[in-house]
Amino acid sequence: MEARTKHKEVRCDFCSKTEDQVEIIIRGSLADICNECVDLCAALVADIREKRQAEAQGRPGPKTEWTWG
Numbered sequence: 001m002e003a004r005t006k007h008k009e010v011r012c013d014f015c016s017k018t019e020d021q022v023e024i025i026i027r028g029s030l031a032d033i034c035n036e037c038v039d040l041c042a043a044l045v046a047d048i049r050e051k052r053q054a055e056a057q058g059r060p061g062p063k064t065e066w067t068w069g
């Protein structure tokens with residue numbers, strides 16, 4: 001049994017990967033997120049924006065199904 005643990009395991013709350021499995025984990029006050037999920041979120045935000053703009057202009061936007069994991 002370990003005498004002491006410096007800090008609890010840091011894990012992405014979105015994909016559950018640990019610090020060792022990803023490049024960067026950004027710590028939030030309520031949740032942590034890894035660089036891979038940040039990239040995915042950025043792509044998702046861009047996709048949603050594009051879709052909304054397309055809808056606002058009365059044309060169908062790109063159909064994308066987003067699921068996590």
Ligand SMILES: [Zn+2]
Nearest residue numbers: 012015034037
């Ligand atoms: Zn992640």
